Amino acid sequence: MEVDKMDENDWKYHGEGNKSLVVCHVQFPRVLRLLKYPAADSENPPQTAEQAFRQIQNMVDFSSKVMSNLLGDKFIHSGEVVKLPLEFVRQLSIKIQQQRPAWRCDKVMDIYSGCALCLPNLTSPALHQATLTPPLCIEIKPKCGFLPSPKHVSKDIKARVCRYCMHQHFKVAGGKWKRRSLYCPLDLFSGNQQRMTFAVRHLLEEPQNNFKVFKGGQCVYSCKESSDDPPDVNALLHHLRPYFQGNNRSSSHMTNKAILNDFIQVLVNALLSGRGDEGAVTDRQEEGRSFCEASLFNRERVSHASRGLPADSVLFRILQTQMLDTLDIEGLFPLYRRVEQHLQDFPKERSRLQVDGPYNEAFLEKVQKCRMEDDGSVESAVAKVHQYCVAMTAKDCSIMVVLLPREEEEEDEGLSPLRRLRDFRPSPFSSSVSILDLDPKPFDSIPRQLRLDQKIVSCYLRTGGALPKGSRPQHPSILSAADREECTLLFHPM
Ligand SMILES: O=P(O)(O)O[C@@H]1[C@@H](OP(=O)(O)O)[C@H](OP(=O)(O)O)[C@H](O)[C@H](OP(=O)(O)O)[C@H]1OP(=O)(O)O
Numbered sequence: 001m002e003v004d005k006m007d008e009n010d011w012k013y014h015g016e017g018n019k020s021l022v023v024c025h026v027q028f029p030r031v032l033r034l035l036k037y038p039a040a041d042s043e044n045p046p047q048t049a050e051q052a053f054r055q056i057q058n059m060v061d062f063s064s065k066v067m068s069n070l071l072g073d074k075f076i077h078s079g080e081v082v083k084l085p086l087e088f089v090r091q092l093s094i095k096i097q098q099q100r101p102a103w104r105c106d107k108v109m110d111i112y113s114g115c116a117l118c119l120p121n122l123t124s125p126a127l128h129q130a131t132l133t134p135p136l137c138i139e140i141k142p143k144c145g146f147l148p149s150p151k152h153v154s155k156d157i158k159a160r161v162c163r164y165c166m167h168q169h170f171k172v173a174g175g176k177w178k179r180r181s182l183y184c185p186l187d188l189f190s191g192n193q194q195r196m197t198f199a200v201r202h203l204l205e206e207p208q209n210n211f212k213v214f215k216g217g218q219c220v221y222s223c224k225e226s227s228d229d230p231p232d233v234n235a236l237l238h239h240l241r242p243y244f245q246g247n248n249r250s251s252s253h254m255t256n257k258a259i260l261n262d263f264i265q266v267l268v269n270a271l272l273s274g275r276g277d278e279g280a281v282t283d284r285q286e287e288g289r290s291f292c293e294a295s296l297f298n299r300e301r302v303s304h305a306s307r308g309l310p311a312d313s314v315l316f317r318i319l320q321t322q323m324l325d326t327l328d329i330e331g332l333f334p335l336y337r338r339v340e341q342h343l344q345d346f347p348k349e350r351s352r353l354q355v356d357g358p359y360n361e362a363f364l365e366k367v368q369k370c371r372m373e374d375d376g377s378v379e380s381a382v383a384k385v386h387q388y389c390v391a392m393t394a395k396d397c398s399i400m401v402v403l404l405p406r407e408e409e410e411e412d413e414g415l416s417p418l419r420r421l422r423d424f425r426p427s428p429f430s431s432s433v434s435i436l437d438l439d440p441k442p443f444d445s446i447p448r449q450l451r452l453d454q455k456i457v458s459c460y461l462r463t464g465g466a467l468p469k470g471s472r473p474q475h476p477s478i479l480s481a482a483d484r485e486e487c488t489l490l491f492h493p494m
């Protein structure tokens with residue numbers, strides 16, 4: 001990328017989250033991730049260009065030196081910081097403004113620093129350039145996949161109902177979403193095909209910010225902005241049909257339901273791909289911390305005991321990293337306070353204790369070695385806080401699964417990819433999996449975490465899990481009540 005020849009017309013809006021906005025190149029498989037800050041600060045940027053550069057370099061270091069070690073470098077693309085001409089960034093910001101969802105416009109794109117993170121476009125990978133078929137990419141933000149240990153929580157409900165399921169009630173009550181999602185991360189992280197299938201169906205039903213589908217780099221399925229309507233599954237089916245139906249006459253009658261089932265099955269298999277040896281997420285399972293009482297999945301339906309996630313699968317690695325949060329925010333908070341007090345007394349210690357980085361081998365070592373009991377020192381407290389922050393990143397990251405139909409061999413011509421799958425031939429899709437959004441979570445965000453946790457739990461207890469009228473998902477086109485019952489049976493264990 002020649003930064004001195006940047007033209008805003010070569011870039012288009014791609015997406016955004018809470019703290020960054022992403023544009024993609026119209027021709028090359030690259031994206032630029034630009035920082036955002038509150039619209040109230042738009043005239044007065046909260047940091048200098050040098051600080052912005054440092055922040056993005058910290059993000060790169062954290063991803064490449066810490067998270068990639070914990071999650072597996074094969075999943076990670078850390079990217080590089082680039083300095084862009086300010087005029088290009090200003091024009092780009094004007095160009096993309098109208099495509100931004102209104103609910104994200106409480107923040108503006110940083111047009112002052114000229115710094116951005118340049119990354120490969122994971123929704124339009126270079127490997128597809130060689131083939132004619134555009135890849136299908138599925139983005140999942142899975143959130144936290146385990147229950148905290150009862151030892152550390154003050155409210156028993158936290159050890160029975162997962163954070164995501166409780167948070168849904170809070171979000172609907174607060175108006176963030178119109179309807180509650182019935183997705184439960186504990187089902188997705190279970191490693192059990194039936195439960196995972198159930199989870200993905202609910203992601204599809206109510207995608208919120210947890211599920212998107214891209215075709216050839218274009219987002220073709222995500223939550224609808226400020227609409228009471230459910231997302232348009234028919235439009236998704238229109239995109240999926242050619243991938244799953246093939247050109248064979250007998251499969252041209254595949255029902256919508258069969259196409260969705262096949263799509264979900266391929267996705268679940270891609271999420272489970274790894275070296276194949278079974279993982280042992282034992283402490284979560286042995287303590288009964290892998291089932292959430294709010295999940296609608298009927299435990300009796302599990303046809304065989306879950307053997308856990310394959311070691312080296314993306315979900316296994318994410319879950320292991322999330323579980324570096326061993327104390328829950330309630331158990332961690334006193335340790336945070338110890339560090340905070342120490343920093344008030346000795347502000348210069350902030351740098352020695354690597355409170356805000358640098359994210360290097362020494363930092364990683366602290367995170368990895370910190371299995372010991374608290375010895376009362378500030379060092380052990382800070383190591384626990386680091387572990388917690390790393391776990392927070394893993395609870396907030398997204399997975400991008402790329403599915404690329406394999407070129408059909410001559411003898412298979414006319415057979416749909418799924419027909420071949422059912423015939424026990426090799427999978428008709430090649431898949432690759434990446435993890436994105438691996439930014440460090442700031443030390444100072446811990447008090448906010450505790451406050452949010454308290455609000456979520458008290459909202460859940462107050463409403464007793466009850467919902468405002470009309471907030472339950474009602475999408476007969478995707479998942480009828482009968483389907484809900486049935487969908488644990490639809491898929492044959494592979
Ligand atoms: O606290 P949570 O669990 O609501 O997570 C926040 C996310 O909300 P979610 O519940 O996924 O909709 C939130 O996502 P949205 O803005 O809701 O899409 C951000 O990812 C936020 O991270 P950051 O503060 O921008 O670094 C996330 O905050 P932290 O990961 O810093 O807690």
Ligand SMILES: Nc1ncnc2c1ncn2[C@@H]1O[C@H](COP(=O)(O)OP(=O)(O)OP(=O)(O)O)[C@@H](O)[C@H]1O
Nearest residue numbers: 015016017018019020022031119120121122123437
């Ligand atoms: N490398 C990439 N390739 C393709 N798309 C990307 C890439 N990075 C981000 N995106 C898209 O841009 C969106 C926003 O990016 P990202 O999740 O990093 O933003 P964020 O502000 O950090 O999110 P959060 O709200 O979780 O803090 C993603 O959901 C994804 O769809």
